[in-house]
Amino acid sequence: MNKMINAAVGALLAITLATGSSAGMPSSAAPSAPNASARPLAGLTIAIDPGHQLGNARFPRQINQLVDAGGFKKACNTTGTATNAGVPEATVAWQVSRAVRARLVRMGAKVVMTRNANSRHLWGPCVDKRGAFPGQHGAALMVSIHADGSSARNRGFHVIAPQKRAPWTTTTAKPSLRLATQLRDALTSAGVPRSTYVGSGTALSVRSDLGTLNRSVVPVSMIELGNMRNASDAAKMTTRRGRAQYADAIVAGVRSYLGRS
Numbered sequence: 202m203n204k205m206i207n208a209a210v211g212a213l214l215a216i217t218l219a220t221g222s223s224a225g226m227p228s229s230a231a232p233s234a235p236n237a238s239a240r241p242l243a244g245l246t247i248a249i250d251p252g253h254q255l256g257n258a259r260f261p262r263q264i265n266q267l268v269d270a271g272g273f274k275k276a277c278n279t280t281g282t283a284t285n286a287g288v289p290e291a292t293v294a295w296q297v298s299r300a301v302r303a304r305l306v307r308m309g310a311k312v313v314m315t316r317n318a319n320s321r322h323l324w325g326p327c328v329d330k331r332g333a334f335p336g337q338h339g340a341a342l343m344v345s346i347h348a349d350g351s352s353a354r355n356r357g358f359h360v361i362a363p364q365k366r367a368p369w370t371t372t373t374a375k376p377s378l379r380l381a382t383q384l385r386d387a388l389t390s391a392g393v394p395r396s397t398y399v400g401s402g403t404a405l406s407v408r409s410d411l412g413t414l415n416r417s418v419v420p421v422s423m424i425e426l427g428n429m430r431n432a433s434d435a436a437k438m439t440t441r442r443g444r445a446q447y448a449d450a451i452v453a454g455v456r457s458y459l460g461r462s
């Protein structure tokens with residue numbers, strides 16, 4: 202764009218701003234009012250848990266403190282894994298979480314996140330706090346976003362739901378598995394390959410050892426986006442386009458679980 206056009210656009214923008222939203226413009230150019238179909242998630246709060254925190258490795262005392270992970274003690278958190286090129290899991294989890302949040306907000310949801318920064322100066326929160334978080338914020342559900350570290354030839358995503366263990370997951374185990382299944386189906390439909398090493402082709406895993414899942418009072422699933430040590434999975438996680446593919450699929454899974462597709 203040349204300078205003259207830029208100036209003209211700038212002037213027009215200034216006039217539009219000065220005269221208010223659409224005053225003086227033809228009605229066909231006025232923005233349409235939000236409606237239910239454009240905002241299918243209006244009225245809902247959704248919690249996102251971006252796994253780990255970039256600074257965890259620098260705070261070993263804090264992240265190794267033992268917390269109640271659902272009737273047993275476990276380390277507050279871990280450092281997470283990384284790609285062979287050194288891109289940390291915390292960063293990929295953060296980037297995909299932000300992409301998911303942007304999409305959910307556009308659809309009218311209120312989104313709350315267990316951490317609001319990705320910083321080497323920060324650690325945590327601990328898994329007990331992550332688990333309690335969605336219930337404390339009135340969320341309908343929580344999706345915890347991680348990426349795995351396995352041997353290089355293993356690849357693909359899997360989704361983890363909490364095992365039924367009274368009293369911790371008595372009410373959440375069943376709906377969480379339904380949520381995990383919807384997320385699995387949406388990721389599969391989006392063309393993300395299923396895990397070749399967890400879940401025997403189902404890309405689903407039910408576990409009892411994860412505080413984030415055990416401590417939640419609302420339906421919760423944890424997604425392992427792929428194997429960071431696998432070149433093809435790592436390529437998807439470290440490009441904007443790849444992360445958009447994950448985010449679109451996660452949002453589709455959340456919507457179908459909620460019946461708001």
Ligand SMILES: [Zn+2]
Binds near residue numbers: 252253281290348
């Ligand atoms: Zn992780």
